[in-house]
Amino acid sequence: MPVGTQGTVKGLTIDQVASTGADMILGNTYHLRLRPGHETVRQLGGLHAMSGWDGPILTDSGGFQVFSLGALNSVTEQAATFRSHIDGEKVVLTPEHSIEIQEALGSDVAMVLDHVIALPASKPEVEDALARSIRWAARCREASTLDRQALFAIVQGGLDPELRRQCATELASMDFEGYAVGGLSVGETPEEMYAAAAVTTPHLPADKPRYLMGVGTPRDLLENIARGIDLFDCVMPTRNGRNGLAFTDKGPIKLRNAVHREDTQPLMEDCPCLACRHSRGYLRHLFIAKEMLGPTLLSHHNLTYYGRIMAEAREAIQQDRFSQFAAEKLAGWGHRPVPLA
Amino acid sequence: MPVGTQGTVKGLTIDQVASTGADMILGNTYHLRLRPGHETVRQLGGLHAMSGWDGPILTDSGGFQVFSLGALNSVTEQAATFRSHIDGEKVVLTPEHSIEIQEALGSDVAMVLDHVIALPASKPEVEDALARSIRWAARCREASTLDRQALFAIVQGGLDPELRRQCATELASMDFEGYAVGGLSVGETPEEMYAAAAVTTPHLPADKPRYLMGVGTPRDLLENIARGIDLFDCVMPTRNGRNGLAFTDKGPIKLRNAVHREDTQPLMEDCPCLACRHSRGYLRHLFIAKEMLGPTLLSHHNLTYYGRIMAEAREAIQQDRFSQFAAEKLAGWGHRPVPLA
Ligand SMILES: [Zn+2]
Ligand SMILES: [Zn+2]
Numbered sequence: 001m002p003v004g005t006q007g008t009v010k011g012l013t014i015d016q017v018a019s020t021g022a023d024m025i026l027g028n029t030y031h032l033r034l035r036p037g038h039e040t041v042r043q044l045g046g047l048h049a050m051s052g053w054d055g056p057i058l059t060d061s062g063g064f065q066v067f068s069l070g071a072l073n074s075v076t077e078q079a080a081t082f083r084s085h086i087d088g089e090k091v092v093l094t095p096e097h098s099i100e101i102q103e104a105l106g107s108d109v110a111m112v113l114d115h116v117i118a119l120p121a122s123k124p125e126v127e128d129a130l131a132r133s134i135r136w137a138a139r140c141r142e143a144s145t146l147d148r149q150a151l152f153a154i155v156q157g158g159l160d161p162e163l164r165r166q167c168a169t170e171l172a173s174m175d176f177e178g179y180a181v182g183g184l185s186v187g188e189t190p191e192e193m194y195a196a197a198a199v200t201t202p203h204l205p206a207d208k209p210r211y212l213m214g215v216g217t218p219r220d221l222l223e224n225i226a227r228g229i230d231l232f233d234c235v236m237p238t239r240n241g242r243n244g245l246a247f248t249d250k251g252p253i254k255l256r257n258a259v260h261r262e263d264t265q266p267l268m269e270d271c272p273c274l275a276c277r278h279s280r281g282y283l284r285h286l287f288i289a290k291e292m293l294g295p296t297l298l299s300h301h302n303l304t305y306y307g308r309i310m311a312e313a314r315e316a317i318q319q320d321r322f323s324q325f326a327a328e329k330l331a332g333w334g335h336r337p338v339p340l341a
Numbered sequence: 342m343p344v345g346t347q348g349t350v351k352g353l354t355i356d357q358v359a360s361t362g363a364d365m366i367l368g369n370t371y372h373l374r375l376r377p378g379h380e381t382v383r384q385l386g387g388l389h390a391m392s393g394w395d396g397p398i399l400t401d402s403g404g405f406q407v408f409s410l411g412a413l414n415s416v417t418e419q420a421a422t423f424r425s426h427i428d429g430e431k432v433v434l435t436p437e438h439s440i441e442i443q444e445a446l447g448s449d450v451a452m453v454l455d456h457v458i459a460l461p462a463s464k465p466e467v468e469d470a471l472a473r474s475i476r477w478a479a480r481c482r483e484a485s486t487l488d489r490q491a492l493f494a495i496v497q498g499g500l501d502p503e504l505r506r507q508c509a510t511e512l513a514s515m516d517f518e519g520y521a522v523g524g525l526s527v528g529e530t531p532e533e534m535y536a537a538a539a540v541t542t543p544h545l546p547a548d549k550p551r552y553l554m555g556v557g558t559p560r561d562l563l564e565n566i567a568r569g570i571d572l573f574d575c576v577m578p579t580r581n582g583r584n585g586l587a588f589t590d591k592g593p594i595k596l597r598n599a600v601h602r603e604d605t606q607p608l609m610e611d612c613p614c615l616a617c618r619h620s621r622g623y624l625r626h627l628f629i630a631k632e633m634l635g636p637t638l639l640s641h642h643n644l645t646y647y648g649r650i651m652a653e654a655r656e657a658i659q660q661d662r663f664s665q666f667a668a669e670k671l672a673g674w675g676h677r678p679v680p681l682a
Contacts, residue, residue: 008627008634013357013615036602036626043603044622052618261377262384274354277393281385285377286349292633293349 001026001058001233002303006035007051009303010238011296014052016274020300021307024056024108026233029101030065033091034084038104046106058233059107061098061140061154064182064214067116075115077132095139103146111180112140114154119186126158130167133182137171150177152211158183159192161199168203178209181229185214191338194223198341201228218247218309219335222326225313226340232310237302242295244287246275247305249332253280255298260284267301271308275301342367342399342574343644347376348392350644351579352637355393357615361641362648365397365449367574370442371406374432375425379445387447399574400448402439402481402495405523405555408457416456418473436480444487452521453481455495460527467499471508478512491518493552499524500533502540509544519550522570526555535564535679542569559588559650560676563667566654567681573651578643583636585628587616588646590673594621596639601625614638614645 002009002017005028009017017025027047032038044050047057063080066072071083079094095113102110114133117125137153144151153176157163171179181200184193197212204210211231212224221232237247244255246267253260253267263280275283275297286294309329316325327337343350343358346369350358358366368388373379385391388398404421407413412424420435436454443451455474458466478494485492494517498504512520522541525534538553545551552572553565562573578588585596587608594601594608604621616624616638627635650670657666668678 006626006630006632007623008632011633011637013634013637015615016354031630035630036622040603040622040626044605044620050620050623050626262381264385274356279385279391281377281381282348282391285347285381285391289347289372289376291347291349292352292636293354295633296352296354296637 001231003028003233003235003238004051004053004057005235006031007041007047009299011242011292011299012303016296016300017053017303018055020273020303021311022055022303024058024231025053027057027059027105027107028062028065029059029098029105029111030062030069032059032105033062033101034086034089038101042104042106046104048106056108057106058109058152059102059105059111060213061111061113062093062101063098063114063154064116066093067118075132077135080113080115095136096143099140099143099145103144103149107149109150109152109178110140110144112137112151112153112176114156114182116156116183116186117158119158119183119188121158123160123163126156126160126163130156130163134167134170137176138174141174141176152176152178152180152209154180154182154213155200155204156183157196157200159188159196161195164196164200165203168200172204176208178211179204180211180213182213184212185216190217190220190223193220194227194338195341197224197229198227204228218306219330219333221306221309222313222329223338225317226322226326226337237306238299241298241300241302244294244298246283246298247302249329251333255280255284255287255294257284268305271301271304273297273301273304342572344369344574344576344579345392345394345398346576347372348382348388350640352583352633352640353644357637357641358394358644359396361614361644362652363396363644365399365572366394368398368400368446368448369403369406370400370439370446371403371410373400373446374403374442375427375430379442383445383447387445389447397449398447399450399493400443400446400452401554402452402454403434403442404439404455404495405457407434408459416473418476421454421456436477437484440481440484440486444485444490448490450491450493450519451481451485453478453492453494453517455497455523457497457524457527458499460499460524460529462499464501464504467497467501467504471497471504475508475511478517479515482515482517493517493519493521493550495521495523495554496541496545497524498537498541500529500537502536505537505541506544509541513545517549519552520545521552521554523554525553526557531558531561531564532679534561535568536682538565538570539568539682545569559647560671560674562647562650563654563670564679566658567663567667567678578647579640582639582641582643585635585639587624587639588643590670592674596621596625596628596635598625608642609646612642612645612649614642616642 073081098113115129153171260280266276414422439454456470494512601621607617
């Protein structure tokens, strides 16, 4: 899923997002609650009408941003209280308020509010956040009023296999419409992340979507698909694109490098994106001259590239050749597959 | 003509530029000479191949930017010498070098190098710049080697009707492929600009394009079309678009204003652009949240709006109802037609 933090996938029109092959986009509850405000979004017809995106939209719960961006004041059993990073407004985010916001945004999939903590953390801290996240998940489901909006729970538990198992098992018994693996991509190594996904997914229903939040590199996609993940969201394709970095089958290309100055080749020969109709030399020029078109074109390329990895992975799974496919792609990026535990 | 200063119309892909109805775009010789460098553009196949634009491209001569952006060191009969606004590089711009650069860029229409001076200026100063501009125009034609590249001369003469007439008559006798009215939009009032265009165009060949450089507002377009101008270039639609100002039949709309916060209307009901598929409330949100999509959408709207004014003006001329058309449009913008001398 491309990330549309503030009701727009940065730098792209909604048609351009669709032409990357994206099926679903993500909106950020925290950001939209603060600006323009969820009641304004409701007034403008919801996220779909506002942005013009007619495919599915998933909204996060705001939890991750409250614990990372906001000046967090306190977490109690009742709520997380924080100050806006924009204007210092004091906001009390309860599980119920998170659902109320997500219903105003009108997303197709809402996420439960969870208590995110930074890693590494002590086992009691992890256990405490985990237990609270489960109670908050139940409150979110209680608060939900929209039949057409699915609700996904979030498995916490840090890097502890036993806590991950417990949390997954408990949430699975509560019968949500989908499950996310949360609390990763917060400073652990790739191998630790893959291990945490691997110990979680076996305890989640096989017939429901499994979503790894905030991940990751092209390598992370394939390693986690191998461990049973279906869905990802990440700012990497767009953020790196805005900074002049393009993902390719031979690894990343830094467009600002002088070596690309007079290079008439496209980023990739067979890529159908908007950037690959131009030469690397032109793309480099756009970045050096600080032209908006550079970030737009590279965001389009990277999202197209991520979309193709996912499409090719689905095809490889259907044809029962995923391991071989993944090993080849990983080799192109300079990696070997991490053995499945 | 949308302005593509650095080989890109700011904020738009080349398909989006085409979808505004633009037939021709402008590239800036001064900017492209300094970055990426005209030899790099040549190496990348020229401006058309680089940008992907397959319609006509006009390049200016660099004169206007040398006299406004560069730290001008000196103007002699031989050349204008300046320092780059980017890295201080000392560049000697002769008429011959301007043509050499424009040939490397591969534009369809090149402009002669002219000596631009700020208004108001004394009559001797204006006369001196004018005489030099005519001599430089002749040198440009002598230097031109590309049959497929047309060369347009530039009429100077400040606000002096007699100097404008002299300059136009002299250049007309030299039989260029088109003629520009230069040295305007540099601080004079709209009425002074219209008067200067009015005294110039009667002395230019009726069967060749007449181009008013660096102009202007929607009002300026219609008032100057009434005075015989065929072609314009201006950064106003894109620059204003990037700043959150949209041109409409009822005058400009400033999207940042709080009044648009929950406005579900589009900018204009019948506009086919990418912005007008969204609400004003969404467009406002994009500007307040500093999202790139805001500038992109408003640039697309404004260029579409300018393109439609030009298309409607052509149609009205063919149907012999231009005065009525112009008076109605001007009334919507809060203006009355300025009487034709
Ligand atoms: Zn591409
Ligand atoms: Zn429009």
